[in-house]
Amino acid sequence: AQRVTQPEKLLSVFKGAPVELKCNYSYSGSPELFWYVQYSRQRLQLLLRHISRESIKGFTADLNKGETSFHLKKPFAQEEDSAMYYCALIENSGGYQKVTFGTGTKLQVIP
């Protein structure tokens, strides 16, 4: 069974400090991993996906198959980055998707 672990419920950093939100997964196939973000009282939205290998709002995430990790990083945190971040593993199977979300990490950027 696929599983996604986000070990930190809360991560507090000072503005300008580097940020790393941890995500580890277990999955027998070839994983497709995403990071979703939820700002206060807003809908969940896609932040980035590993196959795009892009940087969004200064965030990057590299899939490390050896360590089964997909950590989200940003070199300099901004106050507007404060939000809930969810790591998700998606399995595409026969026309539907099986989605497993991590439990989420609340990022709090202190001014």
Place this chain on the structure above:
Amino acid sequence: DTAVSQTPKYLVTQMGNDKSIKCEQNLGHDTMYWYKQDSKKFLKIMFSYNNKELIINETVPNRFSPKSPDKAHLNLHINSLELGDSAVYFCASSKGTSGGASETQYFGPGTRLLVL
């Protein structure tokens, strides 16, 4: 245009009542989902549904039932509401391909349900 919309935004009701939450997507997607986000912000998938198949998370009580009048809508019916049903419920949709890369899911704004 809102891609995925839900109504109502807030729902306050008494224990034991039956209620529905509506979801509509105008993206032309084939697959829709319902998620529950509890007070600890833990997000859990409840259902995924496309034209062919309803996938139910086995931990979801059978008081919850999705109903899809057409491809653009997936409504959530809840019977005999309980206190523990209080949460934020999110609808989402994706293209739902039959193979290849997984699709991004687009979420609705959420419905805050409070059961008294």
